[in-house]
Amino acid sequence: MDDIDLKILSAVQENARIPVSEMSRNIAMSQPAVTERLRKLEERGVISGYRAKLSPSKLGKHTTAFVLFKSNDCKKFEAFAEAAPEIVDLYRTSGEYNYLLKVVTESGETLESFLEACNAFGFSSTLVVLSTRFEDKSLI
Incomplete structure (x- = not known):
């Protein structure tokens, strides 16, 4: 290159x-x-796709959170995560927690409901985003 x-x-x-x-x-x-x-x-796969960047707030999604999650059954949790529309990014991590999730919901109440649904698969620690300084920073 x-x-x-x-x-x-x-x-x-x-x-x-x-x-x-x-x-x-x-x-x-x-x-x-x-x-x-x-x-x-x-x-060569350097460019893996093209996509539109959507505005969560314009879609009624006003709450973003990062959730550290420790699952007691990774396969079941991954199946749940795949089906959960609230999860926009899922990362497998090392350390105390198995996963890092980026979650986007309508409100604090819908975030709470989502987290309660997650409890069936393990436990979590949640960081709610107050503001975003930058996102999707260029790799180049």
Whole structure:
């Protein structure tokens, strides 16, 4: 991967809908060359997909929390987590807790209900997000 690939990745990560024509002007390369590099980055799995960033608050989701969870049955908990719409990210971790969850709910009350449902699978420690300084920071 060279500097041009890094510029392409940075542009796509900033705005996945950027036209190839605009990207090629910014990078000072031809459109076919940029298109070919994008194709190769996709084939190698460097670019694993393109997606829209949704606003939780505009969807009525006003409470975000990170939950450290210690499960007494990981397979059952993972099946529960897969089906739970409140869990937007699930990480397997080392240490005292098995998992770190990012949970997004409508309110503190719905968060509480969700946490009560989790109790059947183990115990947790919850950190409620007060504000977000940045999110999805660029990898490049």
